[in-house]
Amino acid sequence: MSARYNFAAGSSEMPAAVLERARTELFARADDDGSTAFERPFTGATFGATLAHARARLKDLLAVPDNYHILFLAGGATQQFSMVPLNLLGNAAHVAYADSGHWSQRAIGEAGRYAAVTIAARYQGERPLAAPPLSPWRLPDDCAYCHITPNETADGIAYPALPDCGAVPLVADATSCLLTAPLDVSRFGLLYAAAQKNLGIAGMTVVIVRDDLLRRPALLVPSSCDYRVQAAQGSRANTPPTIAIVLAGMMFDWIVQQGGLAGMQACGQRKAALLYDAIDTSAGFFRAPVAPGHRSPVNVRFELAYPALTTPFIEYAAQNGLHNLRGHGAFGGVRASLYNAMPEEGLRALIACMADFTRNHG
Amino acid sequence: MSARYNFAAGSSEMPAAVLERARTELFARADDDGSTAFERPFTGATFGATLAHARARLKDLLAVPDNYHILFLAGGATQQFSMVPLNLLGNAAHVAYADSGHWSQRAIGEAGRYAAVTIAARYQGERPLAAPPLSPWRLPDDCAYCHITPNETADGIAYPALPDCGAVPLVADATSCLLTAPLDVSRFGLLYAAAQKNLGIAGMTVVIVRDDLLRRPALLVPSSCDYRVQAAQGSRANTPPTIAIVLAGMMFDWIVQQGGLAGMQACGQRKAALLYDAIDTSAGFFRAPVAPGHRSPVNVRFELAYPALTTPFIEYAAQNGLHNLRGHGAFGGVRASLYNAMPEEGLRALIACMADFTRNHG
Incomplete structure (x- = not known):
């Protein structure tokens, strides 16, 4: 076949070098029990090392501060549209969302089922299209967090800079931009990104969450979706998406190799x-x-x-x-x-x- | 390496023939866009055909009646421990669970967060160990469903037969036994099984649910976990675990080939x-x-x-x-x-x- 390129928004192209590595390593048999990556008990030492490697690589790449947890969870970003308010609302009545286009609107729709949503800033939809103005943002007093979508995958809009939300924790759906550039994680209370853009394959989402946000009392969150439970159990509170985590580790290694x-x-x-x-x-x-x-x-x-x-x-x-x-x-x-x-x-x-x-x- | 066998409870051994097929087909490039299975947009026709094939094969294997939906969802069985009560409780106040050992107790613990749980029958824990007696079962009048764990993976206990729950829908966590023997799906209101035993790899769960149970009003279920939404959108309401679905299809094909x-x-x-x-x-x-x-x-x-x-x-x-x-x-x-x-x-x-x-x- 002649040269071909896949411009899909996701699942997206993977580097040829990662696919080559996957073709060998996914089928390689472990020294200890002879299992392939597909067959490995996820409570075992071999998968544990794979998970620890992926977490350490991501921590290094993003210089994630020590007071953040890195979680590798099953499912896509849509699941996080629920998990974020379920886990972070706590005793607050309000959450704030910036409306920057299609995916932030989807996140707002889901959050509205659990809390009163204040639209902190709004994308006007007039041409030329632009991110919401960065000030002034309307943040209610009793506000658990403010959510942004720094890169709108469908609209093709990216924020030129981050808003200043003061003491209100900034939460971001970074699905389509995480690992495309350095990012100051300390500006965020929580970041999440589904894997199928720059982190590998569909079916896994990375959540990076600041320690103090896990102390809030949660709504009635399913245990498998409770960030506190997953943080305490190293993303293995329930069945993890093992192959997606193996491939994420390979993607992280590749990024390191590319500078x-x-x-x-x-x-x-x-x-x-x-x-x-x-x-x-x-x-x-x-x-x-x-x-x-x-x-x-x-x-x-x-x-x-x-x-x-x-x-x-x-x-x-x-x-x-x-x-x-x-x-x-x-x-x-x-x-x-x-x-x-x-x-x-x-x-x-x-x-x-x-x-x-x-x-x-x- | 000399012969080796993996007796893990999960993720478990996969057939050598399926691994061989995976090694070729996961990396094969699609005729239309040249993508490998890892890179394929899950809203596209190629993945759609893969999903339809897996669903049709499973429907054939289990002779699933036409009034049931087959869903392929992200996550493991623990997530279903929440999703079952969240989706099926409806206006009922009670749910019934048979306590047959470790995993049913985990399911009971999660259900107790959403509803009043009646223990329909109990495993005594005395030796020799046995499944709960099959009668009489205590089912409250106002009961949304009765949940069993027909095979207790940790305890090593299997029910000798199914209980008779009358008009109360029977729900089963069939994670470790689905596809090990013929099963009369029509006896159940809902069946679920995490994939990493007999259906492939970790990170995906199959849910088979009778149509009328989707009509009940749901509690505040995250959209990605709402059976009605997933049924209406063919398991693609959110990011599906694509590779797990590809491999499940291969596992189903293999079972057909084995009789x-x-x-x-x-x-x-x-x-x-x-x-x-x-x-x-x-x-x-x-x-x-x-x-x-x-x-x-x-x-x-x-x-x-x-x-x-x-x-x-x-x-x-x-x-x-x-x-x-x-x-x-x-x-x-x-x-x-x-x-x-x-x-x-x-x-x-x-x-x-x-x-x-x-x-x-x-």
């Missing part, structure tokens, strides 16, 4: 700049609906001036080995997800394809 | 009979604490007459390639789990090892 998060950020910024530049210099044939300064570096959303050409363009790209470019169902258009594993050659191939298509249809 | 559930049952009964016979004819050197007729065919629990020999026996077995025989932490002793993937040769090797050990220490 860590500074390396990921430099590479990601270069890729995003190339693509947005190709869009902006297409004389209007392609256009990005998001304002400069608010454009996601990982989910590049763009449209064709002639909407009737959207599907022909996506099909033409697929014929050229450039796959899964269709925009999120809520928005249409085109979306190219440029997670860590997308090589610059993939991006250059997309830009060349856009130029070819423009020549044929301009 | 289906009748084949699994015949093979399993033969293996269990051989091992229990070796224990019962060891002149007391080994002994099974569970009464005949109540002995689990998949989790064979036994003890040595001289407890000081337990660890030497387990170590001797491991030196001979027979691994993970240590009993559940709550009970000690020895436990040999004989799930579908354990070949009869593994079992015969264990029996030979027991005889050798007896000769050396008898």
Whole structure:
């Protein structure tokens, strides 16, 4: 097969080196009991070492302070949309959410089932699209936390900076941006990220939570979803998604080999700049609906001036080995997800394809 | 490496043929977008076909009636300990549970957080151990369901038959016994089974639920854990554990190739009979604490007459390639789990090892 690239928003492309390593190591038999990774008791020492390695690598990569717990939990981000209010509401009546687009709205919908939600700031939805203004934010007095979605995977919007929420713990759904750049974890009370973008495969979510937030009394949280229980039992309070954790460890190792998060950020910024530049210099044939300064570096959303050409363009790209470019169902258009594993050659191939298509249809 | 066998209670041994297939197919690139199974968008057609195949195979194997939904959900059985009462309690105040040992007690503990739990029948804990008597069962009038654990993985106890709960829906944690024998699904309102015994890898649970039970109003269930939502959206209401579903499909295919559930049952009964016979004819050197007729065919629990020999026996077995025989932490002793993937040769090797050990220490 000739070169092919997967621009899906998730599950997304994995680095070829990680797939090669997985092909060997997932099937390698342990010295002690001869089990493959698929068959290993998750209470045993071998899997314990795998879990400890993944946790240590992630702690190093993000320089997670010692007063934070790192949890590897089953399920995706949607489950955390419930778990966050269930675990953090405590005795407060209010929670605050910034509405920055599709996924924050999904999180708000779920939180509203458990607490009174104050919209701290709102995305206007007018063009050019932008993140909510960073001040002033409306935070009620009796507020358990303030939730943001720093990168809106569907909308293609990224916050230019973090808001200042004062003493209110900042909580972030970092699913599509975690590990794409250095991040000051100490700015957050809790961060979560589903794995299938930059951390490996679907079915696992990482939660990084500050110790003091675990002291709040929880609502009636299922034990398997109780951060305190999972923190106390090292993410093994119930059946962990073992293979997802094995692969996350491999993804973390790969990031270290590529120069860590500074390396990921430099590479990601270069890729995003190339693509947005190709869009902006297409004389209007392609256009990005998001304002400069608010454009996601990982989910590049763009449209064709002639909407009737959207599907022909996506099909033409697929014929050229450039796959899964269709925009999120809520928005249409085109979306190219440029997670860590997308090589610059993939991006250059997309830009060349856009130029070819423009020549044929301009 | 010479022959080795993994008697772990879970994650457990997988068939060599399934591992071989996984080694090829997990890394094969799809015709449409060139993605491997790890990288495939779970909303796409390729993964949709994988999910539909797994569901259809399971429906065939168990002859699941058309008025049942089959769900593939993230997480393990412990999560279902919460999800069952959260989803099924409805307007009832009571739920009934049979206490048959370790895992039913865990389920009872979780259910007690949401509802008044009536113990319908109780395991006495006296030797020889046995399942709760099958009648009379105490079921309150206002009872949402009655929950059983037909095979107690830790205790090594299996019900000889199902109780008659009349109009009260019977719910079962079938984690360690599903797909080891034919089962009349129509006897149950809901069945669930974590995958890491006979359905593949850790991190996924199958739920089979009768349609009418989804009509009850739910407590405040997280959307990702709401059976109605998952049934309506074909198990894709949130991020599914994609690789676990791929592997479950392969496990189902393998069972079909081995003669289906009748084949699994015949093979399993033969293996269990051989091992229990070796224990019962060891002149007391080994002994099974569970009464005949109540002995689990998949989790064979036994003890040595001289407890000081337990660890030497387990170590001797491991030196001979027979691994993970240590009993559940709550009970000690020895436990040999004989799930579908354990070949009869593994079992015969264990029996030979027991005889050798007896000769050396008898």
